[in-house]
Amino acid sequence: MTKSHKKQQPANIKSLPKTPTGITGLDEITDGGLPQGRPTLICGEAGSGKTLMSLEFIVRGALVFNEPGVFMAFEEKTDELALNVASLGFNLYELQDEKKVKLDHVRIDRSEIEETGEYDLEGLFIRLGHAIDSIGAKRVVLDTIENLFSGLNDQAILRAELRRLFAFLKNKGVTAIITGEKGEGGALTRQGLEEYVSDCVILLDHRVINQISTRRLRVVKYRGSQHGTNEYPFLIDQDGISVLPVTSLGLEKAVSSKRVSSGIPALDYMLGGQGFFEGSSILVSGTAGTGKTSIGAYFAAETCKQKKKCLYFAFEESPNQIIRNMKSISIDLQPYVNSGLLKFHASRPTLYGLEMHLVAIYKLIKQFKPDTIILDPITNLITVGSVSEVKSMLVRLIDFLQNEQITVMFTALSLNTVVNEQTDEGVSSLVDTWMLVRDIEHNGERNRGLYIMKSRGMKHSNQVREFIITDKGLDLVDVYLGPEGVLTGSAREAQQLKERTGVALRDFAVSRKDKEITRKRTMLEAKISNLQAEFESVEEELNRIYYEDELKQQIMDKNRDEITKMRRGIKEESPIIKKQK
Amino acid sequence: MTEKDQSSLSEGNYLNKQEHHVYQLRLFVTGASPNSSRAITNLKDICETHLKGNYDLEIVDVYQQPLIVEREQIIALPMLIKKAPGIERRLIGDMSNTSKVLKGLGLQTEN
Numbered sequence: 001m002t003k004s005h006k007k008q009q010p011a012n013i014k015s016l017p018k019t020p021t022g023i024t025g026l027d028e029i030t031d032g033g034l035p036q037g038r039p040t041l042i043c044g045e046a047g048s049g050k051t052l053m054s055l056e057f058i059v060r061g062a063l064v065f066n067e068p069g070v071f072m073a074f075e076e077k078t079d080e081l082a083l084n085v086a087s088l089g090f091n092l093y094e095l096q097d098e099k100k101v102k103l104d105h106v107r108i109d110r111s112e113i114e115e116t117g118e119y120d121l122e123g124l125f126i127r128l129g130h131a132i133d134s135i136g137a138k139r140v141v142l143d144t145i146e147n148l149f150s151g152l153n154d155q156a157i158l159r160a161e162l163r164r165l166f167a168f169l170k171n172k173g174v175t176a177i178i179t180g181e182k183g184e185g186g187a188l189t190r191q192g193l194e195e196y197v198s199d200c201v202i203l204l205d206h207r208v209i210n211q212i213s214t215r216r217l218r219v220v221k222y223r224g225s226q227h228g229t230n231e232y233p234f235l236i237d238q239d240g241i242s243v244l245p246v247t248s249l250g251l252e253k254a255v256s257s258k259r260v261s262s263g264i265p266a267l268d269y270m271l272g273g274q275g276f277f278e279g280s281s282i283l284v285s286g287t288a289g290t291g292k293t294s295i296g297a298y299f300a301a302e303t304c305k306q307k308k309k310c311l312y313f314a315f316e317e318s319p320n321q322i323i324r325n326m327k328s329i330s331i332d333l334q335p336y337v338n339s340g341l342l343k344f345h346a347s348r349p350t351l352y353g354l355e356m357h358l359v360a361i362y363k364l365i366k367q368f369k370p371d372t373i374i375l376d377p378i379t380n381l382i383t384v385g386s387v388s389e390v391k392s393m394l395v396r397l398i399d400f401l402q403n404e405q406i407t408v409m410f411t412a413l414s415l416n417t418v419v420n421e422q423t424d425e426g427v428s429s430l431v432d433t434w435m436l437v438r439d440i441e442h443n444g445e446r447n448r449g450l451y452i453m454k455s456r457g458m459k460h461s462n463q464v465r466e467f468i469i470t471d472k473g474l475d476l477v478d479v480y481l482g483p484e485g486v487l488t489g490s491a492r493e494a495q496q497l498k499e500r501t502g503v504a505l506r507d508f509a510v511s512r513k514d515k516e517i518t519r520k521r522t523m524l525e526a527k528i529s530n531l532q533a534e535f536e537s538v539e540e541e542l543n544r545i546y547y548e549d550e551l552k553q554q555i556m557d558k559n560r561d562e563i564t565k566m567r568r569g570i571k572e573e574s575p576i577i578k579k580q581k
Numbered sequence: 582m583t584e585k586d587q588s589s590l591s592e593g594n595y596l597n598k599q600e601h602h603v604y605q606l607r608l609f610v611t612g613a614s615p616n617s618s619r620a621i622t623n624l625k626d627i628c629e630t631h632l633k634g635n636y637d638l639e640i641v642d643v644y645q646q647p648l649i650v651e652r653e654q655i656i657a658l659p660m661l662i663k664k665a666p667g668i669e670r671r672l673i674g675d676m677s678n679t680s681k682v683l684k685g686l687g688l689q690t691e692n
Binding site (some may be wrong): 073104106107108112113114115116117118119120121122123124126129130131151152443 | 619655656661675681684
């Protein structure tokens with residue numbers, strides 16, 4: 001951090017110049033690296049990773065920072081060292097040929113040496129000085145210099161010479177690491193090396209708790225610099241050492257108001273219609289067999305469908321098992337795995353300690369850069385730690401994920417429905433969205449109900465939905481609120497059936513009534529036409545009488561005229577009478 | 582290791598046999614430091630007393646030949662290496678403890 005700084009302003013005495021180690025995470029803890037031009041002590045028990053850490057310091061220096069380094073081994077032979085780091089992909093011989101690294105094995109065998117009077121360790125100085133000058137080394141490791149004490153008798157000389165050695169190293173301006181075996185009692189090293197190396201002391205630890213071992217690192221002291229004081233877990237794997245600076249200092253992270261779908265439309269609808277916030281944390285808890293993994297798989301599939309990357313941590317089932325099981329609810333994850341969008345990481349919780357899991361998760365996330373991760377289930381981690389440990393791990397994980405803007409879904413198994421609302425590893429207060437899948441036992445059957453306990457920053461449904469898993473997929477349906485309360489499963493089906501029957505019956509009744517009306521209408525209409533016919537005949541009768549009367553009158557009138565005419569004897573008027581007829 | 586010590590001691594007992602061998606000694610010193618000067622003086626005395634005419638002493642200044650330090654696995658100085666006869670022995674210090682030097686060279690007798 002300060003290297004380029006220092007070059008620009010050599011007079012700046014404010015910040016201590018530092019040499020970055022290149023070891024993942026260590027530079028963050030030490031705020032930039034080891035004190036430049038000064039010796040640093042790395043101590044720890046046998047097998048705690050001292051040699052590897054110091055060797056990585058040299059190799060990374062040569063490869064990444066272009067700073068040649070000298071590794072002086074008092075324990076292992078150079079061939080052994082080269083072999084040890086070959087597994088990490090470092091080729092020491094090649095580096096040595098390129099004059100970037102100089103390995104020197106110092107062999108001291110007490111049985112071969114007779115002390116005959118006053119001596120000094122000038123030989124070591126010449127060796128070291130020559131090694132440093134030959135490649136222009138900026139970094140030096142002495143591993144483990146305490147071996148001198150077993151090879152030589154005269155403690156007084158040794159101590160005086162050690163003091164001179166550290167002064168010599170400082171004079172040379174090299175950043176040095178001295179390793180030391182942890183001493184008896186509280187002593188950091190067996191020979192009290194911490195007396196000589198007072199600038200920076202790093203303690204490595206390898207503890208076994210509940211049969212699970214965890215490597216830890218602690219910066220015991222760092223003069224003139226701020227540093228993380230906690231114990232940090234670290235991991236040795238094929239990429240070397242990774243230290244995890246597990247807690248970020250503040251709560252200043254960017255937030256996104258973008259939404260991501262859960263893959264279940266009905267669930268999105270419950271969450272204000274749009275799903276989760278991007279970069280939020282979601283907890284799905286529930287009892288065994290309530291479909292937590294299915295929800296997780298749905299979310300994973302949805303993420304991949306959006307061409308985003310998803311990382312699935314399985315602590316219970318193997319990836320193949322999950323893929324097979326999810327096919328039964330019509331989700332095929334295999335294509336996503338093949339296309340590299342989905343990655344499974346299955347590990348037994350007992351494989352290593354909690355912290356190690358965290359480091360492993362952290363590393364994988366850094367590598368894979370997913371948009372979404374799923375941890376299924378976090379409760380299995382409790383087998384390797386106490387509730388408070390799991391909680392603190394998850395706090396740090398959530399913290400980290402929020403910084404990285406990664407959406408995370410945890411699933412948690414609650415052992416019985418009574419306590420599940422209060423425990424859930426205590427993460428419920430940390431997560432943004434908490435869904436609870438719960439068994440509703442009623443009517444001799446078990447059904448699943450889904451609640452949204454909370455969902456920060458969005459409108460969400462307060463209703464219990466019935467959560468159905470079918471071979472077509474997951475769905476949420478409204479539970480039926482019948483006269484006897486909430487109905488689910490077959491009771492709901494029965495109620496729905498009953499309602500449908502009612503509708504059919506009513507339909508039938510209505511149609512019968514309709515028919516009756518029609519019939520009545522036809523009947524009435526028939527009656528009406530009858531009456532009409534009757535009326536017509538009466539009318540006709542009446543008309544006929546009237547007509548007959550009129551006819552009679554006319555005939556009578558005519559006859560009278562005829563009679564009158566005949567009486568008068570007028571014959572000329574006869575055509576008129578004919579006309580009238 | 583103890584076996585080797587014994588063998589060198591037993592060799593020391595057969596003085597007659599040893600006399601045929603020339604003692605090949607190399608003394609590594611650091612310039613003219615006090616320890617180095619003392620070591621040279623003391624060793625020369627011992628050799629003249631006990632191995633007169635039967636030794637070959639080479640004095641090496643490691644400041645002049647820094648590479649030799651790594652090759653010979655030298656840490657403490659001054660250092661004397663007895664290459665022959667018998668197995669190689671290393672003696673460090675200013676050679677002021679004569680009996681230890683003699684023991685280291687395999688010259689120590691019963692008394």
